[in-house]
Amino acid sequence: MTAAPLTPTPAPVPTARPTTATSGRVLARVTRTEALLFLREPSAAFFGLAFPALLLVVLGLFMPWADQPFDEKDPVLSQITAITGYTPIVLALAIATVGFSTFPTPIATYRGNGVLRRLATTPLPSSRVLAAQVLVNVATLVVASVLAVVLGVVVLDISLPADPLALVLGFVLGATSTMAVGCLIAARAPNTSSANGVGMLLYFVSLFFAGVWMPLPLMPEIVQTISRYTPVGAASQAMGAGWYGQAFPATELLVMAAWTLVGVPVAAKIFRWS
Amino acid sequence: MTATPVIQVEHLRKSYGSTLAVEDVSLTVHRGEIVGILGPNGAGKTTTVECLAGLRDRDSGHVDVLGLDPARDRAALREVLGMQLQESELPARITAREAAELYASFYADPADPLELLDDLGLADRRDAQFRALSGGQKQRLSIALALVGNPQVAVLDELTTGLDPQARRDTWDVVRKVRDRGVTILLVTHLMEEAERLCDRIVLIDAGRVVATGTPAELAAQSAGEHVLRFRSPEPGVAAVLAGVPGVHGFDGPDDGLAYEVRGGPEVVQDVMVALSAAGVRANDVRLERGTLEDAFLTLTGQDKPRDAATGRRSRSLLTRTEA
Numbered sequence: 001m002t003a004a005p006l007t008p009t010p011a012p013v014p015t016a017r018p019t020t021a022t023s024g025r026v027l028a029r030v031t032r033t034e035a036l037l038f039l040r041e042p043s044a045a046f047f048g049l050a051f052p053a054l055l056l057v058v059l060g061l062f063m064p065w066a067d068q069p070f071d072e073k074d075p076v077l078s079q080i081t082a083i084t085g086y087t088p089i090v091l092a093l094a095i096a097t098v099g100f101s102t103f104p105t106p107i108a109t110y111r112g113n114g115v116l117r118r119l120a121t122t123p124l125p126s127s128r129v130l131a132a133q134v135l136v137n138v139a140t141l142v143v144a145s146v147l148a149v150v151l152g153v154v155v156l157d158i159s160l161p162a163d164p165l166a167l168v169l170g171f172v173l174g175a176t177s178t179m180a181v182g183c184l185i186a187a188r189a190p191n192t193s194s195a196n197g198v199g200m201l202l203y204f205v206s207l208f209f210a211g212v213w214m215p216l217p218l219m220p221e222i223v224q225t226i227s228r229y230t231p232v233g234a235a236s237q238a239m240g241a242g243w244y245g246q247a248f249p250a251t252e253l254l255v256m257a258a259w260t261l262v263g264v265p266v267a268a269k270i271f272r273w274s
Numbered sequence: 275m276t277a278t279p280v281i282q283v284e285h286l287r288k289s290y291g292s293t294l295a296v297e298d299v300s301l302t303v304h305r306g307e308i309v310g311i312l313g314p315n316g317a318g319k320t321t322t323v324e325c326l327a328g329l330r331d332r333d334s335g336h337v338d339v340l341g342l343d344p345a346r347d348r349a350a351l352r353e354v355l356g357m358q359l360q361e362s363e364l365p366a367r368i369t370a371r372e373a374a375e376l377y378a379s380f381y382a383d384p385a386d387p388l389e390l391l392d393d394l395g396l397a398d399r400r401d402a403q404f405r406a407l408s409g410g411q412k413q414r415l416s417i418a419l420a421l422v423g424n425p426q427v428a429v430l431d432e433l434t435t436g437l438d439p440q441a442r443r444d445t446w447d448v449v450r451k452v453r454d455r456g457v458t459i460l461l462v463t464h465l466m467e468e469a470e471r472l473c474d475r476i477v478l479i480d481a482g483r484v485v486a487t488g489t490p491a492e493l494a495a496q497s498a499g500e501h502v503l504r505f506r507s508p509e510p511g512v513a514a515v516l517a518g519v520p521g522v523h524g525f526d527g528p529d530d531g532l533a534y535e536v537r538g539g540p541e542v543v544q545d546v547m548v549a550l551s552a553a554g555v556r557a558n559d560v561r562l563e564r565g566t567l568e569d570a571f572l573t574l575t576g577q578d579k580p581r582d583a584a585t586g587r588r589s590r591s592l593l594t595r596t597e598a
Binding site: 019020021025026029030033036037040041106109110113114115117118120121122123124 | 327329349352353355356357359361362363364365367368372376377379380381382419420423
């Protein structure tokens, strides 16, 4: 400092680096607040938590195809019911709902209305708000998925996954890769409506590639191939392979790992606080 | 003992790309003062306070806030400086109480959040969600959040923009109360009345430079070289009387409404009234106009110039053409 020397201020100024705001206690508090706000938003709470289970149960109870064989011509898929075959697809839908909608939207909203800027004036590191959103949305996804599977087993008598390891790997990497894309939205979307616009576009395209409208095994080969390289499509196929007992989904898992490893650092690099 | 300034800024400079937002700003704020940064939109007010609050890095210059350098000691500064930003909201569904308690948890030595809400007149709105608060209530909650860390300095940016006159006055009372708690306040505003009513001192900024500093009265006096006396009189001979008064610099009148405008020094009122009375002339509707802060603002920031310059140019060119 070359500027004019200033006499020391008489007022007490913290000399030690304050650590209050960086403590785990504060992160827990921010997370609890974000969770409360999430639950107060009726549409987010419904689509994030309840919709996957509701969709599975309604289809299972009311669709005539639900207890037919998933695919009579396929030696593996003819052994499970169609609603069992639809279960990993519903899990992929749960992942897409969180990754493209309930996770990135609040962050874009906070950017648009200045919440992030206000937080920047406090000792709280802004990264804590992102961490809290990740925690809230991961919890949402886990609750929604467990709810769907438990109701599927209890109400619809779906058969359990043949290869739980492949299923869990597909689920976890599906969540990380989809949320990595969600991070890209969260990093730049200037406000709620732009996050919703981009998020919903990706959401509906992803649902198509996940086989929500028509199960993937019934779709043309080219659609299945493209699907394998999208996060939600790969998640659907990997979880399907695990559930149905098909070959280990190595390609899909690698694709999802790649999306995660590229998406998160890029999002961190381009993230804007205001 | 000389008082050490709480905020000292010397030759602050900040540009965004090729746009020079702040060219050269120096200012000093002492403990317990309410200092206003006043200037037209785009003058560099917000950039100045963002640099001294550590939200932006300055290009050059020296900034000292409570012995801290905002560019280096951000974490420490945020413990002792509270800031209310313009157009900064909260999540729509958070309650006033939740927000105050959450923000209090960020600080090592926070104020009691509920007491603070009570002090700011939000006691009965504690459990209301942010989206349900009125504009004035949102603004008061915003002030509460800027104060909940028990700061020594509070920066309030465009505090009352968008509030109705009553809410504005209430908010000013709140700011005075905050100062009475011992908080030094830096207030950013483009509202003359707000600066005049609230500030102990004003730093007038235009186009990234400080153009004047002083108390509101001092600033007003700077531009007001002349006092203006207005009155009406139906009687003839007024002009002759005015022409004979030594303190009168100039006058206009009578116009169609028999009104006169007389310009002069501080004694112009007394001199003119005495002279008129001695001549047996009655004056009605006597009004004295002194320079206001608004005059100072317009003169010092050159906001009155572009229009005059434009008309001047136009009439000159018209004249030239006529002559040619």
